[in-house]
Amino acid sequence: MKIHIITIGDEILIGQIVDTNSAWMAGELNLIGARVGYIHSISDDGDAIRKTLDGALEDADAVLMTGGLGPTKDDLTKKALADYFGVELVYHEPTLVWIQALFERIGRPQKAEALHDQCLMPANAVILPNKMGTAPGMWFEHQGKVIVSMPGVPSEMKYLMGHEVLPKLKARFGGKPIQHRTILTVGEGETIIAGRVAAIEDRLPPHVKLAYLPAVGQVRLRLTGIADDVVALEQVLNEQAAAITACLSDIVYGFGDTTLEAAIGQMLLAKGLTISAAESCTGGHFSHSLTAIPGASAYFKGAVVAYDNAVKMSLLGVRAETLERYGAVSEQTVLEMARGVRELLQTDLAISISGIAGPDGGTPEKPVGTIWMAIASKDAVTAQKIVRGKDRLSNIQYATIQALNMVRKLLAE
């Protein structure tokens, strides 16, 4: 199954936003055995839509479009699609009902007239319900090919892909069975990991491939196999995944679609332990990461974001002498912060983080990107230092991952 992706929107072409939809879609399509041949980013413009669609349909089995749908006037996509297929725009009553219910729910009822244009759909569209927003997706069959149009808002596109488009594409195009095993690691870079598993990778059977998918502080290893015999394929993939996991046992935290935060949540739940945090340079990002997981309240009690040194002293009990002598970004300070917050919030474990996030504020001894962190338990407090670059957000994210990894390692002991 060969796919073209078309992302519509002037905001991409003038560089105002980065197109992250395409990469996400391409990754998901890969998982169902589809291959993305081209990604086209085009203008909010009828001619561009028609011309690109024409070219794409020459080469692809299916064309997935995002963007160009939504309530305001700069949205021409539905008109362009209707023209392309030679059909009229027709009124879609269920869409009105859905949009009105949405507005009702937030206490801002809307009259049908104001929503009229949003309910017009090309007559040949199969409407794909969008529970995340007002504009539904549309599925078209045209000369043996499939065309799908989705809103460009990432959460809406992802909902439609997951609940409607991917299952429908799979059913429509089929193909040889494809299986994946994803091994999740934290704490080492791609090059080191590739070196450690080189011997296994070299001996993989030809129908199994290994890909490295790096993110901030983490690398996912994905085995992909394609074969007619599903049972044999599953066995081979399970064996290879087990070999890789054994080889990387110190850095593997999970499998499949989970996240490091969710894996740590499961470990804390299993051990019946609670956790708290004292954050300085990460400014709440560590706590946000943990609490992004549903059910986090079972193990996460709370945190103190101690941005100001006065807060480090008054709430966490960091001694003025420690701050004066060693500075806020020091082993001694994070040790006191971790002990302090564990005591204050009465938890089994506690994390502390203090660093120079940047882009400014460094010194020769403590350059921007210097970040100390500590973990306290009933028995001990240990600290570690990392040194990163000058990018503030990347430093905050990386420090969060490293702190989560400290929790994981302690729980795995």
Add this chain to the structure above:
Amino acid sequence: MKIHIITIGDEILIGQIVDTNSAWMAGELNLIGARVGYIHSISDDGDAIRKTLDGALEDADAVLMTGGLGPTKDDLTKKALADYFGVELVYHEPTLVWIQALFERIGRPQKAEALHDQCLMPANAVILPNKMGTAPGMWFEHQGKVIVSMPGVPSEMKYLMGHEVLPKLKARFGGKPIQHRTILTVGEGETIIAGRVAAIEDRLPPHVKLAYLPAVGQVRLRLTGIADDVVALEQVLNEQAAAITACLSDIVYGFGDTTLEAAIGQMLLAKGLTISAAESCTGGHFSHSLTAIPGASAYFKGAVVAYDNAVKMSLLGVRAETLERYGAVSEQTVLEMARGVRELLQTDLAISISGIAGPDGGTPEKPVGTIWMAIASKDAVTAQKIVRGKDRLSNIQYATIQALNMVRKLLAE
């Protein structure tokens, strides 16, 4: 000047990396008055390169390519380009000298033979020196059009764009000036805003367009004008931007590239005020948003993430009676939380947020997505309720934006 961008590399098409080069290039090209008509992401494949180049050159004055250059992938793109132009690959001595010097400097001298293929260039290429890496850029003139090929590594592409490509394009094409004005709003949806500015939009001169760029809780309005007379164009855009701003004065928080967090930071700085937060359902995300801005320590003192009710009571002074009678998600609780954290961290302002982030945990009276928040100042504490859907992360993000908007409104009074 109309441009197509072609990014070459399988890693984009399998979703392994997000193409950030295109957006950066598009933004820079816009500033010199060039318009990016299309962005094509294609495979590391000779046929795809030739075919896409053919289509692009039909429409564009210049085609900028990134990727497909470098020690391992070198041959493919250069060979495809040489074929396309009907020329031979020829040896480029200065490139050898440059690469050898690079390896010399890191103490790994290389023999000329090992670098032979990297020094082969299409005979018609003007070589663009790349001080950031081994593979130079290439500039081609072909049938009155320009084709440029650059490495895909962002730092190398940016160097070549800044030092070679942009100045050369400007000299080569000139072109009609383009200007933008971006107006940033928070607190209303796209539909409502479009209704409010409909009269202004309908009267826009034909060379000025208005686009709506929505994000969670925010909408950016972008005016784009193209005209020969820059002074007249600037005046028209300034007038229209002023009209829109006046019409939306209650929801406009800034202009251009700033963010709501940065705008609030500037307002706090200007008034010499400090702020703190007490977060329950947002779990640190509000604090993270504020502290993602460099220099936030000048006004943000800290926060208490009071996930557990015990923390709400012990640190923030929320009364047990309040929690029992009204629940943690209630007007009374957020009022006490805001007062409590303001007192505890000794700040001028304080925000509190408590809600049911989801996906579970709702009741008929308090469905998932019910979120209370309050803002406390020296003089008063006020609360508001929002009701959203079941998506946890979207609820957290939306609540953060709404809380930031409460701060903005208070500061704007």
